[in-house]
Amino acid sequence: MNLKQYVLTALAVSALTMPWAPGVTQAAAADAAAQPEAEPAPQAVSSAAATTAKTVKADAPIKVKQAKYSLKFDAKNYTKETLKLEGQAVAFRAYRDVVYTAKPASVASESMSIFIPEAYFQKGGTVNGYTAKTAPIFLPNGVGGYMPGESKEPSASDRMSGGANASLVALSKGYVVAAPAVRGRTTVSDDGKTYVGKAPALLVDYKAAVRYLRHNRHRLPAGNTDRIISDGTSAGGALSALLGATGNSKEYDTELRAVGAANERDDIFAAMAYCPITDLDHADMAYEWMFNGVNEAYQHSAPMSPLLPLKAGSMPGALKVGDAVVPLGPGPVVQGDSAAADRPDNAPVEDSSAVEMTQAERVASDQLKALFPDYVNSLGLKDRQGRALTLDEDGTGSFADYIKSVYAASAQSALDAGEDLSALDWLTIENGMVKDVDLAKYAAWATRLKAAPAFDKFDRSSAENDEFGTTDNTPRHFTGFSLTRDKEAGATMATWDDVRRMNPMYFIGQQDVTVAPHWRIRHGAKDRDTSLAVPALLALKLQDSGYDVDFASPWGKGHAGDYDLAELFDWADGICKAADTRKK
Numbered sequence: 001m002n003l004k005q006y007v008l009t010a011l012a013v014s015a016l017t018m019p020w021a022p023g024v025t026q027a028a029a030a031d032a033a034a035q036p037e038a039e040p041a042p043q044a045v046s047s048a049a050a051t052t053a054k055t056v057k058a059d060a061p062i063k064v065k066q067a068k069y070s071l072k073f074d075a076k077n078y079t080k081e082t083l084k085l086e087g088q089a090v091a092f093r094a095y096r097d098v099v100y101t102a103k104p105a106s107v108a109s110e111s112m113s114i115f116i117p118e119a120y121f122q123k124g125g126t127v128n129g130y131t132a133k134t135a136p137i138f139l140p141n142g143v144g145g146y147m148p149g150e151s152k153e154p155s156a157s158d159r160m161s162g163g164a165n166a167s168l169v170a171l172s173k174g175y176v177v178a179a180p181a182v183r184g185r186t187t188v189s190d191d192g193k194t195y196v197g198k199a200p201a202l203l204v205d206y207k208a209a210v211r212y213l214r215h216n217r218h219r220l221p222a223g224n225t226d227r228i229i230s231d232g233t234s235a236g237g238a239l240s241a242l243l244g245a246t247g248n249s250k251e252y253d254t255e256l257r258a259v260g261a262a263n264e265r266d267d268i269f270a271a272m273a274y275c276p277i278t279d280l281d282h283a284d285m286a287y288e289w290m291f292n293g294v295n296e297a298y299q300h301s302a303p304m305s306p307l308l309p310l311k312a313g314s315m316p317g318a319l320k321v322g323d324a325v326v327p328l329g330p331g332p333v334v335q336g337d338s339a340a341a342d343r344p345d346n347a348p349v350e351d352s353s354a355v356e357m358t359q360a361e362r363v364a365s366d367q368l369k370a371l372f373p374d375y376v377n378s379l380g381l382k383d384r385q386g387r388a389l390t391l392d393e394d395g396t397g398s399f400a401d402y403i404k405s406v407y408a409a410s411a412q413s414a415l416d417a418g419e420d421l422s423a424l425d426w427l428t429i430e431n432g433m434v435k436d437v438d439l440a441k442y443a444a445w446a447t448r449l450k451a452a453p454a455f456d457k458f459d460r461s462s463a464e465n466d467e468f469g470t471t472d473n474t475p476r477h478f479t480g481f482s483l484t485r486d487k488e489a490g491a492t493m494a495t496w497d498d499v500r501r502m503n504p505m506y507f508i509g510q511q512d513v514t515v516a517p518h519w520r521i522r523h524g525a526k527d528r529d530t531s532l533a534v535p536a537l538l539a540l541k542l543q544d545s546g547y548d549v550d551f552a553s554p555w556g557k558g559h560a561g562d563y564d565l566a567e568l569f570d571w572a573d574g575i576c577k578a579a580d581t582r583k584k
Helices: 003-011 026-033 166-172 201-215 235-245 250-258 280-291 359-378 398-416 439-446 463-467 496-501 533-544 565-583
Strands: 079-085 088-099 111-117 137-140 176-180 228-233 270-274 296-299 318-321 324-327 427-430 433-437 448-450 518-522 548-552
Touching: 079 166, 088 166, 111 166, 137 166, 137 201, 166 176, 166 565, 176 201, 201 228, 201 235, 201 250, 228 235, 228 565, 235 270, 250 496, 270 565, 280 359, 280 439, 280 533, 359 533, 398 427, 398 433, 398 439, 398 533, 398 548, 518 533, 518 565, 533 548
Parallel strands: 137 176, 137 228, 228 270, 270 518, 296 448, 518 548
Antiparallel strands: 079 088, 088 111, 111 176, 318 324, 427 433
């Protein structure tokens, strides 16, 4: 959609059905707030409200006076280190605190650590069939909750994997590990005056890290910069997907120049995304399509409170939401019997008991569910057999059948492994085979984590509202649906540019973008931080566009990542070695 179409759509009477509509003024918000709470179906914005819609200019790139850093990699500045993995020594050289932009908005948040297997410094050294020249580069990010992402250093003890973390396993498999820190929604400039981590800063940094590696391809002692593979979980999964989908897009050039990124390509070879929180401007619809009718939510206290203390380069501070001040300090996660285990660092808090949704939230759930079919149908997706995937007005249809098939395959894998699933009323099992899935009963079994709307909260209190906030830390809406239901005067909308640039769906198939050729996407069978429909739509669009996609919903997994590292690196080895063979 171009800017002209965007503005015309925003002015249309049907603006409420378009969650990506631009900023609506105070009058429009007041008009929407006057709607009856118990309305059963979405209503159009009045013509008076519609005519007040306007496009807001994007925030100008942050200009902070700072020292300029060299983009030349120093191969002499390292330490030799060894960690043990399953009793075997993994020796490597560590290059830490490598600033990867010439004019960082935050030095701590725009630095990376690079780890290279020691074997590559020996004559003829190989690991897992790779040499210093052919070794793939593993690019993990530590983002969760859109908070600042830490550098994912190799570790023999990881909460998510239950053993060594992905970086250490990657080194043991012969990969070079480039682990960048990236800005997040609480990051402030080094002078402490301005928030510099709002959307799309985290992606700008991830791209800048790729560009730094390419800029130094002849200075790095090892690593094939044409075999860069990203990895992330939750918001970090979305970041990995964004990096994979937006390669070389010029839409980020202004911000990349502002931080002094190298003038290089930023496309990658493959993207690994665990439970990606993406397609944010349609995620509320997808969530209610899945969880409508489940009227208790397990997330109802301090939804924006991070789980861990913030690190250097970020600012604890507080967020003003309406008349309330929400602290951004650390808070414990509490999980009840219905909760999914092993939530990522900085994921929103989950409570031990559920709370009933309000009448207004239930109405929003009904309205959002009703909007989802039009969105799905607009994508023109097909399955591997070429059958159109669509939804009827009531939310049923071939796309729903596709989602059932994904859950059925997950359950079948558990049955084949000897698990007893006979107590699950949402599965129809005959002679050891899963024959059918009841999505309504599935939703009740999985439980609802987030009250409606799940992401663009009417009071702008979600992590995503903060991620789309202003440089003075004012949260913003990113859907017209929630903006027009915000009862606070002066509520604003994120710019279309920012909303678009945080959604990989808009870039797949775009002519001037280089999408990663290989994708591995996972969403746990009991993950309810977002709807399975969201990563499914991403996987389907990539698949329909001709890209190699490995998509699945692992049984027994909730909102988590890096839990299947053996399979992950088997997949990565397969695509890398196949590509190297073809190249020969």
